[in-house]
Amino acid sequence: MARSALDWIPGELDALAAKGLRRALETIAPVQGPVVEVAGRRLVNLCSNDYLGLAADPRLRRAASDAAEQEGAGAGASRLVAGDLPVHRALEARLAAWKGTQAALLFNSGYHANAGVPAALVGRDDAIFCDVLNHASIVDGCLLSRAELVRYRHRDVDELAGLLARTRARRKLVVTDAVFSMDGDAAPLRELAELCDRHGAMLYVDEAHSAGILGPTGAGLAEALGVSDRVDVHMGTLGKALGAFGAYVAGTQPLAELLVSRARTFVFTTALPPAACGAALAALDVVASEPARRAHVLALTERAKAGLARLGFDVASVVAPILPVVLGSEARALAASSALRERGWFVRAIRPPTVPRGTSRLRVALSAAHEEAQVDGFLAALAEVLPGLPP
């Protein structure tokens, strides 16, 4: 007889399904631009983070294959052992120049960076102050650090000021998404930087959804707000607007050197494959030379915001191409997603624990590859679908 120690799992899956919380993979075949094929049907993709439409760009593909050709399909070892390749160094130098920092260090993904960096900066005698809507990877990294985890209400600088004034922690780390991943709104970075200065706290900003899109050179929200030099830890990803894969932390040289020695998710993992780094380098060229891409996706975002506001959705604080269409229950979000799919739009339901209970939603993500007519078409389809949704 087969082992039965895992017999509990089917019941667990049924329980998740009954609550509308079971998740499943779906294979997406890229067709062209934002059009994808899902289960044999062509749909307009409205839920990718490929905000600049670069993932399929021929320049990135070529750069990826050139890098693989020159330096191999895999790095073969961790950076610290025998995996520190020229392409890693070249990409780090480019990232530091873009961010205006002394140094940058690659991580294998945004998840790796956020999971490993907090523990390199703080420990048991310290405290981390974390916006309640920060990404799950940040929360995991905070928990791994063993520092006291103090959560403040979303973007609530006054609450944070009180918490910082009362803490007795040795070191203090304030960590925030720059643009919040499920809401598209911006952290009050200037105010956070002021509080950090006043209380001697470190400021860690995750630009996963803003790097490549916001700011005069696309360096992110800190650049857009003119506070780059007041952020201590600039974290960002290479797999979203930059269309490649991986992540980085940019900051001072001593910070980078500390992370090389202390960040477990840097030390104990095989280095990024050259192809991902080659593609990211090509993406940085495009970000520098084609600012029209970010202007276009931001103009589409304004168009979608206006349309969603007319339908009664609260999107006023959105600053990046992430539009939260909050519908409430899991059932409602799932029904909206499948009704839209029938009409040719691919936008998946986002449910707890990704978002707080009662705020299940469609997270509409736009890209520079979309056209105005697609935004208008989606808004019309959504207006058609809304009246038929369950309560």
Ligand SMILES: Cc1ncc(COP(=O)(O)O)c(C=O)c1O
């Ligand atoms: C704010 C934020 N940080 C980090 C990550 C993780 O990045 P990656 O997909 O590169 O692991 C994500 C997304 O998934 C995110 O939304």
